[in-house]
Amino acid sequence: MSTSSVGISTSLGVSSPGIGSGLDVTGIISKLMAVESQPITLLSAKEASYQAQITAYGTLSGALSSFQSSLSSLTNASTFQSLSATPADSTIFTASSTPGATLGNYAVSVNALAQAQSLTAAGQTSSTAAIGSGTSTTLTFSFGTITGTASSTGVYPSGTTFTQDPTQATKTVTIDSTNNSLQGIRDAINAAGIGVTASIVNDGSSTPYRLQLTSTTGLTHSMEISVSGDATLSNLLSYDVTKAAGSGQNLTQGLAAQDANLTVNGLAITSPSNTVTDAIPNTTLNLLKTGTTSMSIANSTSGVASAVQSFVNAYNSLNSAISSLTSYDATTKQAGLLNGDVTTMTIQNRLRGVLTQPIPGLANTSFTDLAQLGVSVNQNDGSLQLDMNTLQSAIASNPSDIAGLFASVGKATDSLVSYANSSTNTQPGTYAVTVSQLATQGNDVGNVNLSSGITLTTSNNTLNVTLDGNTQSITLNPGTYTSSQLASLVQSTINGNSSFAGAGSSVAVSINGTSGFMTIQSNKYGSSSNVSVAASGAGTALMGGTGTSTAGVDVAGTINGVAATGSGQFLNGATGTAVDGLQLQIKGGSLGSRGTVSYSQGYASTFNTILSNYLSPNSIISSAQSGINQNITDITNQINAMNQYLTQVQSNYQAQFTNLDVLMGQMQSTQNYLTQQISQMSYTYKNYG
Incomplete structure (x- = not known):
């Protein structure tokens, strides 16, 4: 916040050119007040300098914020794990893959396209x-x-x-x-x-x-x-x-209606749509015509290279902005607004220092610093330079490890424990994980034997279901169904309810092959997962009205020896500890020790954490701005006080010189009188001696 300066008053609005003497009272007072007001001129110049610094800090904060925004996607490991799915003949189908797809070559034959009746x-x-x-x-x-x-x-x-x-x-x-x-x-x-x-x-x-x-x-x-x-x-x-x-x-x-028919590596696959998402995990095929071709799924070198280039460009934009604010031109002797500023130098040195430090917590990786990717620091201006040939070689050798140099990455030793998320509070390191309770899903188990199927009519086809705390009335299509058809009908009808779907809730329905009892199970995990069917209509016909409803429970355990908070399958590190914000997904397995999780923050994530601190309300930038604003306030108060003093000084000068003018006028009158008298006396003496 800045404070406007107060103007200088140098005149009371009284003009006195000399009542009787011809004395320029106004001019004299104006010149005297110009001398008296010189301290205000100096204070105003100092205030303008402070205002310029406030503006410069705003520019610095804007540059830091822009840099942080540019890093948003680079803090995610998936940005550096992009894949390319490339058919040899893209007129037969196009394809795309996401992280998790199995790399390799696939033989694909499209024998028929899906068709609508x-x-x-x-x-x-x-x-x-x-x-x-x-x-x-x-x-x-x-x-x-x-x-x-x-x-x-x-x-x-x-x-x-x-x-x-x-x-x-x-x-x-x-x-x-x-x-x-x-x-x-x-x-x-x-x-x-x-x-x-x-x-x-x-x-x-x-x-x-x-x-x-x-x-x-x-x-x-x-x-x-x-x-x-x-x-x-x-x-x-x-x-x-x-x-x-x-x-x-x-x-x-x-x-006629027909499914798409294709083979992938000889395995026959049918799909109701020409957009096939389940033939190859994490890969989508968009079928265009029949034919046979091959497809390669590989790491996208262009995607990784683009991400690294984006990091270099973002850092260089920030470096350029800071360099402009702290510059000094020896020829013109002009300095940037924050030249020599301790706060700015602290920030600049901190950011540059990150680039020369190893990534703590980074384990089992091929790359440990930016130089191995072809990124170097220009010693003249502190900017980053990228050798694309070195980067391409690194991508070719081990692309999956590049993410660790930039993004937040967690690696678990247990295959059923996975890193899910972290925050700026999470500290890099290796942490032990123990599980004392696995998460479960809520379900409702009926007691009606449905092995022989059932006939639903309009009198018994309404199912009142409470799913994850949300109650809806579901209408099943009347008809005669086998047990497998019935399970499919109940599952699809519940999952087709817009209220359930909007809340992210769904179920899996099965019928026990021995007892014939139906189980409706929520697909969510944890204490918010629950299913119950009311004992009326289809509820009585399918579940018997006295089904057993069991709510889910949250996972429980510790991270780094401290009790973690469970939410569904997710363990969340304790607040205020080194693992604050660390989130792990426990997908199953045994109770007890579950190995360790190594967590690291790459360069982009580390910068993001630092920038969050510099852009916070209590940052060193905010403190510097507050100090400058206080200086501006102090100067304003000094100018106000001095203006009051100068008003009185000017008033005094006005009175003094006005009196002097009057006195000089009187003396002038006396002089004129005496001159006249002397002249008269001289005339008398001369003529009448």
Whole structure:
């Protein structure tokens, strides 16, 4: 915060050119006051210098903040672990991989692309004219699998079956007098968001306007459409492949639903989508056409090189800003605003010192300093220089170790213990880990034998579920289900609930092969994980109404010998200790000692911690600014006091010189009188002697 200076008053607004003497009183006082006010001029100049320093500190803080922002992605190890997935023929598919994907070469054959079923209704003469009477009509869409092959005209023969997928809920659309045109039907279906896209095509015939319905890709997304209400709409839109053309099978199929079919290293894989995410772990394939090619997953040298270059550029921008503030030009004898400033020199030396220090806590690595990556310090100006050839060689030799030189990295000796997170409070080091309790998941176990399956009707298909503290009413599709179909139905319906999904909650449902009892288990871990089913409706039919509900528990243990806080599977280091902010995930395993975790902060993370301190409200920059602002306040007070003093001095001068002017005027009058008298006396004497 800065304080504005106070102006100097040098005149009382009184002009006295000399009442009787001709004396320039105003001019004399002005010159005297100019001398008297010289201390204020000096103080004002000093204040301006302080204000410039405040501005310079603001520039310094801005440069530090920009540097910290540039480091945000560089503090994450994943930034330096980017992978490239490269197909030999990218016209067949494109691919991308994330850290965790297995490096290597893959043979991929795309035998069929996923396809959505497309149905076309009979042509109409108008797309806007009303169809039918306008009676409220319900279109019910079911999704599943068709067995059989349609003819070239898009009609399925007798004997074709449709099996509804229990994991996909039935959807409805209402048509009435407000929307019973082709356009209205199209818009109603699209607005319903049921996984079906409606469009109108013009085939150029005498009845050119035809409604087309396209489902989501995948074999199990074939449509069955039942229409209740207006008969004309039923004749137009009913679609049941078990019935004859025109007698229930009233639309024709243009494209059949099918899954994508591919092989990866000879292993057959099917996918309902052309975006395949589960064929290769941490790798996504975007299928474009059928064909065979190879794909290589490797470390992305360009991604790692770009990250290192970003670090060098960010540091050099900060170094340039500080150098400008602390510079001195011997030719012009002009110095930067913070030249010689102790605070700035402390910061500059601290930052430069980081670059020459080894990374504490960094274990089992190929690289220990920046020079091994081709990064060196220019001794003339302190900037960083990058030798790209040296960096590329380092990336080729051991790319996974480069992350440790820049980011926060944790490595556990136990394969079921993993480093999850840290904070600026976490100190580098190697810490022992013990586990006294593993995290568990909440579940509810029923007592009804469902081995033979069950039939759900509208009277027993409502399931009231409390999942992770959130209670929702779930409606299951009526039908007859085997035990495996039932488990799939309950799981997909619960997981499809928007409230549960929005809270990040989901379940896994299974039926015990021996007892036939259903288990609904939360996919979360810890004390916030719980499942309970109310003893009504489907709850009674599926769980018996007296199921056993067990809440999950949090992991418990110690890090560095101090009790840690458990949250789900995560152990959090104790506040105020060396492991403050250290978070470990305990995925399973035994109780007792679980080895050690080595934690290190690379250069980017170390800088981030230091910068957080320098940019905090209690930093040395803030202290320096507070000191300067106090100096400005003191100067302002001095100027105010001196202005008051000068006002009085000027008033005194005004009175004194005004009196002098009057006195000199009187003396001038006396002189004139005496001169006149003497002249008169001389005249008298001369003429009248």
